[in-house]
Structures are given as C-alpha cells and as structure tokens.
Amino acid sequence: MQTVSNSIIVEKVKHSKIDKVDFNNLSFGKYFTDHMMVCDFKNGAWEVPRIVPYQPISLDPSAKIFHYGQSVFEGMKAYKDKDQNVWLFRPLENQKRINISSKRLAMPEFPEDYFMDGLKALLKLDQKWIPTAEGSSLYIRPFVFASGCGFHASPSDEYKFIIACSPSASYFAGKVKVLIEEKYSRSANGGVGFAKAGGNYAGQFYPTQLAVEKGYNQVIWTDDNNHEYIEEAGAMNIFVRINDTLITSPTSDRILDGITRKSIIDIAKDENIAVEVRKITVKEVVEASENGSLKEMFGAGTAAVISPIATFGYQGRDYDLPEIKNSYASTLKKRITDIQYNKAEDKFGWRYQVEV
Numbered sequence: 195m196q197t198v199s200n201s202i203i204v205e206k207v208k209h210s211k212i213d214k215v216d217f218n219n220l221s222f223g224k225y226f227t228d229h230m231m232v233c234d235f236k237n238g239a240w241e242v243p244r245i246v247p248y249q250p251i252s253l254d255p256s257a258k259i260f261h262y263g264q265s266v267f268e269g270m271k272a273y274k275d276k277d278q279n280v281w282l283f284r285p286l287e288n289q290k291r292i293n294i295s296s297k298r299l300a301m302p303e304f305p306e307d308y309f310m311d312g313l314k315a316l317l318k319l320d321q322k323w324i325p326t327a328e329g330s331s332l333y334i335r336p337f338v339f340a341s342g343c344g345f346h347a348s349p350s351d352e353y354k355f356i357i358a359c360s361p362s363a364s365y366f367a368g369k370v371k372v373l374i375e376e377k378y379s380r381s382a383n384g385g386v387g388f389a390k391a392g393g394n395y396a397g398q399f400y401p402t403q404l405a406v407e408k409g410y411n412q413v414i415w416t417d418d419n420n421h422e423y424i425e426e427a428g429a430m431n432i433f434v435r436i437n438d439t440l441i442t443s444p445t446s447d448r449i450l451d452g453i454t455r456k457s458i459i460d461i462a463k464d465e466n467i468a469v470e471v472r473k474i475t476v477k478e479v480v481e482a483s484e485n486g487s488l489k490e491m492f493g494a495g496t497a498a499v500i501s502p503i504a505t506f507g508y509q510g511r512d513y514d515l516p517e518i519k520n521s522y523a524s525t526l527k528k529r530i531t532d533i534q535y536n537k538a539e540d541k542f543g544w545r546y547q548v549e550v
C-alpha cells in the first residue's frame with residue numbers, strides 16, 4: 195500500500211524482519227532495517243523521495259559510479275532514551291556536509307526538507323529497530339551516487355540518494371595501536387580530503403592493510419607534503435593531550451570537518467580544559483612521549499565517539515601511552531553521549547527530537 199506523508203511516498207513492508215535479528219549480538223553495520231529512503235535525480239531535478247522496503251538496487255553496468263567513483267556519504271545515529279523518545283545529534287550538520295561533499299564531486303545538492311522529512315519518516319516507520327542497550331544506537335547512512343549511464347568521463351546526469359539504517363551495538367575498539375604514516379597520504383591540498391567521498395576510503399584501505407600486517411590497527415595520516423604533521427586517525431579526527439592541553443589539527447582541504455570533533459572542542463572548553471586548534475608535528479608527539487608529557491591520544495568520530503589510542507608506532511619504534519584515571523577521553527565521551535541519549539542537560543542545543 196502506498197501512502198503520502200509530508201510529501202514523502204511511503205511503501206511499507208508486508209512482513210517485518212525484525213524478529214530475525216538478535217539484538218544481543220548486533221556488532222556494527224551488519225543488519226539493516228525494514229525500510230530505506232530513495233530519491234532519484236533525473237532531468238535536472240530531484241523527484242519526490244520514497245520510502246520503500248530495504249532491497250537491492252539494479253544499475254546499468256555503465257553507471258558512472260562504477261567507473262568514475264562519484265559517490266559521497268554521511269554517518270549519523272538515532273538514539274532512544276529510557277522513555278522511548280527518539281533523538282538525533284546535530285542532524286543539520288550532516289545535511290549540510292553531504293551537500294559540501296556532493297558539490298566537490300560535481301554532484302547535485304540534496305534539498306534540506308527532503309533530507310530531514312525523509313529521515314524523520316523513515317525513523318518513524320523503523321523506530322522499533324533503534325536498540326536500547328547501553329551505548330547502542332541506530333546507525334544511519336545517507337549516501338548519493340552517480341546512477342546515470344555512459345562510459346564518457348564526465349559527471350552523471352542521474353543520481354540516487356538513499357538513506358539506509360543499521361541497528362548497532364556500542365563500539366569498543368579495545369586497545370588501539372596506530373602507525374604514524376611516513377609514505378602514503380589520504381588527501382592532498384586542493385583534493386577531496388574534506389569531502390566524505392567513497393574514494394577517500396578506497397585509497398586508505400591499502401596503506402591500512404600494510405599497517406595491519408605490521409601489527410597495527412590503524413594509520414595516523416600525516417600531511418602529504420613532508421609527513422611532518424599528524425592530521426587524522428584512520429577515518430576519525432585526532433586529538434592529542436600534552437600535559438593538560440588538548441590539541442587538535444585545524445580543518446583544511448585535507449581534513450574532514452567532523453561533527454564529533456567540533457562538539458568535543460566545545461565541551462572541553464566548557465569543562466575548562468585548555469584547547470588548542472593548531473598543527474601538531476610528529477616530532478613534538480614523539481618528544482612529548484619521551485619526556486612523559488604526552489598523556490592521551492584519541493580519535494573522534496560518530497561511530498566510536500572517542501577511540502583512545504594505547505600505542506603509536508613511528509620509524510620502527512613503538513611508544514606506549516600511559517594509562518590514566520579520569521582521562522579527558524572518558525570525561526568528554528560521557529558528556530557527549532549523555533547529551534545524545536538525553537541523560538543530561540543540552541546547553542548547546544545539539545539534541546533534535548524526532549516525533550514518533
């Protein structure tokens with residue numbers, strides 16, 4: 195049956211598959227909810243978004259996504275509080291950012307009302323899929339790709355915008371060991387590093403595999419020029435604590451403007467933690483580790499929120515971070531997740547309630 199709500203066309207599943215999912219064993223991004231939102235760009239305009247049963251999509255072999263990689267995405271989460279209210283965290287930041295990414299890949303921007311109305315209608319329909327165990331959430335993946343045909347190396351004339359959702363457990367990476375990269379780069383000046391483009395990830399996989407073979411979990415990306423500055427941790431922004439100062443690299447062409455990153459900066463300032471947004475040299479991190487002033491290093495991003503680093507490797511040597519009580523990582527993670535799960539006051543106005 196098809197209904198129209200908020201100018202979104204809705205086609206519901208006949209039978210939910212939710213009973214087949216073991217909510218005690220979710221891991222990350224493995225199961226998908228009953229529905230997805232799909233919107234097509236044709237003849238120079240976005241058509242009306244549709245919510246349809248989650249299903250495979252069929253594409254022509256010449257679709258430009260396969261050949262020229264025009265594709266960008268977002269990552270966000272929906273949270274349920276103890277009263278079953280549904281919340282998003284700064285969703286308009288994701289909405290704006292996907293359009294910043296699209297623009298860089300010569301793809302059409304997606305209207306704000308389609309994004310928000312489509313997302314809300316989808317969450318309303320699949321609200322039972324939002325898990326409630328401590329630290330779990332519904333991971334939301336909006337993405338756009340070139341669906342138009344032809345081998346000509348030029349921007350596609352057709353695109354698909356999709357939102358798919360996956361119930362996910364709390365994300366614990368364990369003791370993360372990272373390798374400071376000296377050869378490869380994930381981005382360059384004038385490049386697409388600031389965009390959440392699929393190809394950025396494809397380019398990261400091989401150097402990361404090499405690091406994994408050496409016994410590390412992730413790569414710390416450095417600048418493409420001299421590999422002198424640390425810039426990101428895998429697909430997360432990076433923070434370093436030297437003595438009691440929290441330092442993070444400034445965003446640029448090469449560094450993604452993470453929503454978790456900027457939320458951490460605001461919360462840290464609110465906690466009266468000294469914050470510096472400036473370039474961080476590999477040299478100062480190594481020296482700080484050697485003289486004992488390096489207290490913490492962590493990655494920041496939507497999936498893990500904060501992922502503390504236990505060890506970093508550089509030029510054949512491993513440097514261990516100290517284990518400290520009341521770390522900035524744990525204080526900041528608690529403050530941010532308490533806002534996300536509606537457990538604490540939201541003085542910044544970041545929480546966004548979804549009427550279900």
Ligand SMILES: *Cc1c(COP(=O)(O)O)cnc(C)c1O
Binds near residue numbers: 429451452497
């Ligand atoms: C998504 C992403 C981040 C984190 O951004 P959030 O908005 O905090 O999720 C950081 N770096 C890269 C390269 C990313 O793709």
